[in-house]
Each structure stands twice: as structure tokens, then as C-alpha cells.
Amino acid sequence: xxxxxxxxxxxxxxxxxxxxxxxxxxxxxxxxxxxxxxxxxxxxxxxxxxxxxxxxxxxxxxxxxxxxxxxxxxxxxxxxxxxxx
Amino acid sequence: xxxxxxxxxxxxxxxxxxxxxxxxxxxxxxxxxxxxxxxxxxxxxxxxxxxxxxxxxxxxxxxxxxxxxxxxxxxxxxxxxxxxxxxxxxxxxx
Numbered sequence: 001x002x003x004x005x006x007x008x009x010x011x012x013x014x015x016x017x018x019x020x021x022x023x024x025x026x027x028x029x030x031x032x033x034x035x036x037x038x039x040x041x042x043x044x045x046x047x048x049x050x051x052x053x054x055x056x057x058x059x060x061x062x063x064x065x066x067x068x069x070x071x072x073x074x075x076x077x078x079x080x081x082x083x084x085x
Numbered sequence: 086x087x088x089x090x091x092x093x094x095x096x097x098x099x100x101x102x103x104x105x106x107x108x109x110x111x112x113x114x115x116x117x118x119x120x121x122x123x124x125x126x127x128x129x130x131x132x133x134x135x136x137x138x139x140x141x142x143x144x145x146x147x148x149x150x151x152x153x154x155x156x157x158x159x160x161x162x163x164x165x166x167x168x169x170x171x172x173x174x175x176x177x178x179x
Contacts, residue, residue, distance in 0.1 A: 007117065008177035010088070012146070014137050015170030016156060024146075026088070026175060028117050040116050040128075043086040043146050043170075052178045062152045073158040075148030075169040077086065 018074035057082035135168040146170040
């Protein structure tokens with residue numbers, strides 16, 4: 001899991017069927033300190049309703065995301081697992 | 086999944102039999118700076134397995150690594166970059 005900052009949202013109509021109905025956030029992963037960016041922004045499936053500007057915990061566990069989406073054949077890896085207070 | 090910009094296309098003359106039936110795009114992954122001030126992306130371009138028909142200049146969601154081959158489950162394909170979605174709108178609040 002990694003700390004990240006939600007920098008925006010992304011919308012898509014032509015996409016993989018398993019992503020239908022899921023909110024897509026653009027999250028900039030951060031190093032543990034929470035201030036220095038770490039790599040490129042990633043698209044994260046959000047089930048907890050995190051908004052832009054919030055700090056979230058994102059998980060790169062594909063298996064967990066597949067269980068969250070309920071689809072075994074999905075290209076999604078990242079999912080929001082927590083919103084930082 | 087990273088955000089990438091389609092900068093070209095790739096045609097194959099000889100290929101692994103399981104790689105048939107899709108198009109291949111040259112895509113450059115975008116960093117946060119590329120997304121906000123829309124300058125020319127400097128990252129290294131990668132070839133993406135595309136079933137959705139992304140056009141030139143489109144922004145797409147690149148699924149990489151194990152998750153790129155997951156959509157073909159249980160069939161096995163030697164794919165490590167897959168076009169999961171054509172992004173209509175990416176709104177970045179800096």
C-alpha cells in the first residue's frame with residue numbers, strides 16, 4: 001500500500017467491461033513522508049468516495065481489486081483502501 | 086494503470102500466434118507535469134495491446150505487468166501493456 005494525493009478524476013465511456021460503473025481517480029503516489037511525489041500519477045478505482053485533494057491509501061494488490069470488482073478478468077490493479085484523516 | 090498519450094501505431098509482420106486480433110499503439114506514459122501544463126512528454130514510449138481502437142493523440146489508461154494479461158484469463162497471452170480505457174476527460178486540480 002502507498003500514500004497518495006488525489007489530484008483529479010478521469011471519465012471514460014469506451015473501456016474494459018469490468019470497469020463499468022466504477023469511479024476513476026487520478027492519484028499521485030507519494031513517498032512515506034506524504035510530500036514528495038513518487039513516479040507517474042496512476043488511475044485508481046475508488047469505492048470509498050475520496051474527493052480531489054484528499055490524501056488516500058492506495059493498494060496495488062491486483063487480487064484484492066479483482067475481488068472488489070467481482071471480476072476475475074480485469075486490467076485494474078490500484079484501488080483506494082483508505083482515506084487519511 | 087497509468088495515463089498515456091497515443092503517439093503512433095505499430096504493425097507486426099511476424100508474431101506469436103496468440104497476439105493476433107488486436108492493434109498495437111505507441112504510447113508515452115504521462116507524468117503529472119505532462120498532465121498539468123501539457124508540454125511534450127519526455128518519457129520512453131511503450132507498445133500497448135489495444136482492443137478498443139484508440140486514435141492518435143488519445144489519452145488512454147495503460148494497464149501494465151500482470152494485470153495487462155489478466156483480461157484474457159484463463160487464456161495466456163504474452164502481453165504486458167494493455168489499453169484498459171480511452172479516457173474522455175482527465176480533470177486535474179493542481
